[in-house]
Amino acid sequence: MQSGDLRHDQAFFGRSEELYELTHNLQRGRHTLLVGEKGIGKSRLMLEARKILSGRTRRIEFSGAAARCVTAGRRGHLHQRITPDQYSILYIEHPTPMGDLIKEIAEQLHSQGNLRLGEDEERQDWAVMKKHLTKLGSLKAQAFILEGISRSERKHLIFFDNLDRISPTQQAFLEALLNSAVVCAAVVQMKDQFIYKRIWASFTRIAVGPFPPKISIQLIDHFLDNYPIRVIDRELYRREVLKAANGNPFLIRNFIWQTSREPHVGLEDIRGLRRVEDGPFFNMGPIYIFAASMFTIFKIFSLGTNNPEFYIYFSALGFLVYLTFRIFRTFFLFRPHRQK
Secondary structure (H helix, E strand, C coil): CCCCCHHHCCCECCCHHHHHHHHHHHHCCCCEEEECCCCCCHHHHHHHHHHHHCCCCCCCCECHHHCCCCCCCCCCCHHHHCCCCCEEEEEECCCCCHHHHHHHHHHHHHHCCCCCCCCCCCCCCHHHHHHHHHHHCHHHHHHHHHHHHHHCCCEEEEEECCHHHCCHHHHHHHHHHHHHCEEEEEECCCCCCHHHHHHHHCCEEEECCCCCHHHHHHHHHHHHHHCCCCECCHHHHHHHHHHHHCCCHHHHHHHHHHHHCCCCECHHHHHHHHHHCCCCCEECHHHHHHHHHHHHHHHHHHHHCCCHHHHHHHHHHHHHHHHHHHHCHHHHEECCCCCC
16 A cells, blocks of 8 residues: 555556557657647656656556556567667646746756757856846847757757647747747647647647546555555446546545545545546636726826725725736636536
8 A cells, every 4th residue: 555645656557559659750750730629648658658758667567467568469570679868858847928938948958958058168157047038028038049959969858848838929830949949739629720720730639538537546555555545435436536537637636535534435535536527727817807907097097087085095096906917817716516
């Protein structure tokens, strides 16, 4: 029995074919896009591919009875073709905003020794380099990063999580990265604006779908067998988790973690899984911003009435509303739960 937090469990289930296809594409220099709903396992696939292509592992061990090589049909071939030093690898978890993206790529390039102020200059520490990037401005910093990538002895492989959060201002930089490095990215849904067409057209796509019931049951049993979870009715528990999670591995893990907090999981706890099924996010942000914009309208109106007190009042109130939203914007998202 393991005593740690099961949310950090590293067991890998049910993605052997997708992992082979992803690693196969990246090994051959193909940009690859993982497409699937939130929590479906896209980030985990990228992390596993990263391990293989960086040489940290040459086999993927599957838990339980499913332990085998990377793929069933192509067993024994993948690990023989892996060249661990083929790529310098970057992993970018948050590609927005642009300033943070530039700093994150630059910091990782600097740690690899691929970002220098000049050919003959000694490598500066990151604090000095960061100040230099800030002085350059966004466009020159982008060019500086692209130059560092092009000067590298090895080709770069860049993993982007949450690439569907990109903005139009990042389009040119991302297209330049696609021309300079191999890119693997994960999205829930590709943005359909025309300006992104060339970006999406550069990728080979892999659809990442829900686990079939057989794999979902293996994952559930893995947690029940390896963690101290006392369930009064294992069959009913498994059935309710399957129904509530609908093949989403993150939800399976999250449901089991929630019930694992209880010393004993009784019938009422099991039935309660139906009430915590996740729905899509409902974003209250636009409604809140619309309400805040009304203060701006009142502020403009107060100018026409020559009432400085109202102008000061609405200006201060509008600023406080905006500041509240910027700091606590996470709380303006909620998931509507539904009873079954």
